[in-house]
Amino acid sequence: MRRWFLVRHGQTEWNRVGRAQGQADPPLNREGLEQAEAIGVRLAPVAFEAAYASDLVRAADTAAPVMRGRETPIVYRRDLREKNFGEWEGMTYEELRRRYPRMLEELFDERPDFAPPGGESDRALLSRAAGAVARIRAGHDGAGGNLLVVSHGGTLRAMMVSMLGLSVDAMWRVRLSNAGLSVVTVYEGGGATLDLLNDTSHLGSGFDA
Numbered sequence: 001m002r003r004w005f006l007v008r009h010g011q012t013e014w015n016r017v018g019r020a021q022g023q024a025d026p027p028l029n030r031e032g033l034e035q036a037e038a039i040g041v042r043l044a045p046v047a048f049e050a051a052y053a054s055d056l057v058r059a060a061d062t063a064a065p066v067m068r069g070r071e072t073p074i075v076y077r078r079d080l081r082e083k084n085f086g087e088w089e090g091m092t093y094e095e096l097r098r099r100y101p102r103m104l105e106e107l108f109d110e111r112p113d114f115a116p117p118g119g120e121s122d123r124a125l126l127s128r129a130a131g132a133v134a135r136i137r138a139g140h141d142g143a144g145g146n147l148l149v150v151s152h153g154g155t156l157r158a159m160m161v162s163m164l165g166l167s168v169d170a171m172w173r174v175r176l177s178n179a180g181l182s183v184v185t186v187y188e189g190g191g192a193t194l195d196l197l198n199d200t201s202h203l204g205s206g207f208d209a
Contacts, residue, residue, distance in 0.1 A: 001144040002137075003195070004163070004184045005043065006156050007066070009058040010035035011178040018092050021152075022085030022119065027057050035179035035203060040065030042181065042202035048072055049145030052136060054080040054152060062179065063150035079132040082152035086119025112168040122158075126168050129158035137186070160184060163192045179203060 010032030014021045028036060043066050053063035055076040063074050088096060096104050106114045115121040120128075132155075136147065149159070153176045161170050163184050176182065176198050183196040 001188065002140065002186050003144070003146045004159075004186060005046065005048070005146060005148050006159065006182040006184065007039055007043075007062060007148070007150045008153050008156055008176045008178060008180050009054075009056075009062040009150060010039075012058050014090075015178060018094075020085045020088045020091055020093070020096070021058075022083060022089040023056065023081050024089045025056050025058070028061050032058065032178065033061070036062040036065045038202045038204070039179050039181065040068060043148070046146055048148045050136075050140065051075065051148040051150075052077055052080060053150040054078075054082070054155070056081055056152070059150045059152065063148070066148060066150070077132065079128055079135070080149065080151045080155055083122075083125045083154040084118075084120040085116050087117040088119065110169060110172050122171055123168055125154060126158045126161060126171065129155055130162035133159055133162050156182065160194065164194060165192070174198075 010028045012021065012026045012032055013029045014026045016029065039062065048070070051063060051067050051072055051074045053059045053074050053076055055078055059080070060076060067074050103116065112123040113121050115124065140147065156176055157171045157174045160174060160182065161168065163186055177200050180198040180200050181196060182198055184192055185195055186192045
């Protein structure tokens with residue numbers, strides 16, 4: 001049995017104003033840095049066998065407080081990056097509605113093979129995330145332990161769907177907030193359970209969900 005602690009990165013200014021981030025690399029804003037510190041405090045009692053993070057700065061800087069003072073290094077992985085939104089990256093959803101109204105409708109129609117121009121479809125993201133899960137698991141045979149993964153909303157949803165054996169459509173049924181914590185237990189036989197989903201209690205009562 002192995003427990004995966006899945007953490008979405010803290011807030012960026014692009015999150016705050018509603019810009020599509022994808023694989024662009026904006027940093028955490030002030031609130032995001034505070035959120036990163038809060039998840040660090042929340043997970044301080046948890047021993048981690050290994051820690052992984054997307055190599056984008058918003059994920060790396062969220063992982064850093066969690067692993068501060070520990071001997072376990074953070075491994076930064078390109079395959080944990082957010083879904084590639086191609087030409088849409090950096091645009092607000094209002095701008096997308098004006099410039100790509102039909103394509104945006106396709107996105108919200110939950111078509112798994114739709115991809116923004118130059119970007120990645122949900123099905124392609126699921127394949128990439130499943131591959132990341134498989135490669136991480138392959139490096140941790142034997143006795144159970146805790147793994148930390150700090151990544152992005154789309155990628156973490158895809159990882160959960162992969163681990164739980166759900167269809168690609170289930171990615172649209174999960175909401176993950178900035179610095180939200182989810183936990184999945186994966187068993188040696190291949191089964192998995194979702195033990196915690198999008199917990200933000202460490203962010204305090206003033207958190208705006």
